[in-house]
Amino acid sequence: MSALRSLLAQRSIDPRTLSDREVHEELEPLDVGRASRTVTAPQRRAVVVRDRHCRFPGCDRPPGWGDVHHIVHWLDQGRTDLDNLILLCRRHHTLVHEGGSGLSGTARRPVSARGDGSGRIS
Numbered sequence: 001m002s003a004l005r006s007l008l009a010q011r012s013i014d015p016r017t018l019s020d021r022e023v024h025e026e027l028e029p030l031d032v033g034r035a036s037r038t039v040t041a042p043q044r045r046a047v048v049v050r051d052r053h054c055r056f057p058g059c060d061r062p063p064g065w066g067d068v069h070h071i072v073h074w075l076d077q078g079r080t081d082l083d084n085l086i087l088l089c090r091r092h093h094t095l096v097h098e099g100g101s102g103l104s105g106t107a108r109r110p111v112s113a114r115g116d117g118s119g120r121i122s
């Protein structure tokens, strides 16, 4: 139980406010690593709570427009972990994959490959 408690403490979750099912959901699938390419529902929720809007530099579209993106692509050995997941709106998600405007860095500090930091395209 102590490992569980320290995990909860790291994530600032008060275990008393969670049901058993929620504890399971909050802890188990948040870092899936290489086990699955698919972002789990709890991961998506966690990314939305953390990011709140598209994280492409200069964009603030709300999560309703968004997808969860692997910063290091799955095909490049990226992991399905929160540190490698970021919320992007549809437009920027498409841009990152198909428009040659890749993102690098970390979930906390994403960097646009375009280098101007604006993330704007015409």
Ligand SMILES: [Zn+2]
Binding pocket: 068, 069, 070, 093, 097
């Ligand atoms: Zn993506």
Ligand SMILES: [Zn+2]
Binding pocket: 054, 055, 056, 059, 060, 061, 088, 089, 090, 091, 092
């Ligand atoms: Zn965007």
